[in-house]
Amino acid sequence: MIILHNYFHTFPEFPPECEFKYAPENVSRFTEAMLSGNLRIIILSLFSFLGHYGVSIFVFVSGYGLSKCYDHSGESKWYIILRRAIQLWKWLVPMALLLILDRYSGYTHFTYAYLGNNKIWTDMLFMLTFTANGLADRFIIAGPWWYFGMAFLLYVIYALFLRKSSDKVLWGIIAGVWTLLIVLSSLGLDNWVFAFRYNSIGWLPVFCVGILLSRHPVYISWRWISLGVVLFVLSLFNRYLWVVSPILALFPVAAVLPLARKEPLQNVLLFMGKLSAALFVTHAFVRQQVLAHDQALPPEISGLLYLLLCIVVAWVYRLCLTCFYKKIHL
Template structure:
């Protein structure tokens, strides 16, 4: 099997798959069992998954999404590195303008999502009364400040506060802050740098058991360097026909299975399963593109992935409560689809609001603002003289 270069259509299709995996996982994993092994090694969770798959085959979709759906995050991590490497394939990004572009890509949508969370949860879902949004804001001011300042990744008690999936925002900014350095190291030292960084990340995770003190490395860029380096490597070698031997795929499968049983192998679970997903999607890419309904659906969700990611976490209630209370496979799927549909509608609304806002406001880089300020100041001083 040969790696196929990803164009914009492919990337959007992969984003669609990733966000659907994540949104449905965020619903299904709230059931008591099975939980996922996303941020730590718990072999009993794997055996819970196997037991439920065998004893409750009608629930196989729920249990699979609960245990495996979080790997959609790895697809996003890979695509972020892949896309930026393609964009800056012939030049080194200018650091501060690059960071500002990333801020303007994420923060407006994030701030609008926070406002929507305050209104929807404060007035309609939560029991906060007439002053619901204000009370909700006051109760969560610390985790919100930590999220917006990108510090929540380093404060374990606030990893998942105030909305679970938002843990990803500080992490992805850590990648943006380090990407110019990764790009520089790769351009200077080649693929050896990527291999060294990946192996170092795995070794540190293994030796520290994924934690430095109370800090979980999988909430930081250090824990996901192999996926990022893989994205940089494949994007940089798209002009070559990269063969993916069956032995690599079988090795990745073996490491993943062993990683759910033995802790030593678990630290390679994220990268091993990512390799399996990419191989699977490469194999199915033609089928996905040629099946009109699937293609249109995935492209739609791929274009909506950011706002949907930001809102699905607080739109699970009350549907998840009903699903857990009744615990019937068909009702669970129906309620999950209702929750996903509601999240989609809200995401569409927020996406339109953000686009209109960005059109009305002329966002400048800090350097441009500084230049404009100094020019105005100079003119004013000249007139005074």
């Protein structure tokens, strides 16, 4: 979902997303696409405009998983932070080394056009220290890599402040962040909204919901799921509802969850889940090459080729790293 979104939103014929701020012009283009009557435009526009909500799912699952693993464990907060950093570095550092080698190879860059930028060393430092999200005016290295800095800061916030926090504190954080973003949006301070959504603060509500549902599992009836889906659709067209859309995006997922539990779809999702980290690290570089060499193909065909190449590259990358880390017992 995220992989295809990051591909199709590069095409001018499909509406870009409202991921970091509410953009009325993007919403208008999405509305036009949905009313076009062209099935091809509709399907690809859904990926382009809505695919970024996959990030909401990842953040929710992160909060849920951290709470399940560490709420009642004996590990220290610093152990949790270091362990999470190492898990991310194990995926990022090898690609960073490849990027640096390619930057000074003297040949056409096979990885990313960004490598012509002389700031590669400082940007690598920002990325590997998970501080790149402080540069809210630009994306560095690879656009999708902004997620790693945001996710790591959420891990730190959980370990230091949320692990032993009460439910009231979590609800207070959710309400506080929502209020902050709504006020900023109503004042037209979209740059501030962007900055918070580019960082961990803007994602705290859905992260906290993951923690809460881990502590207090609930059964949600189809009536409430249906209402949530309707509210999610409405949130796509309203500046203020958009603020809560990352949580509302959980309802469409809940609606299709029964299908995901059936084979063979369950096996496909489990396979893709194992590849998710490698896909996140590598897919931007695959996208760069497909966009450069397959301009003659229709977007839907090049998109399928891109998805297939992403899976193959991620599988090879994961296999190589898994074998290497086993060999050195890391």
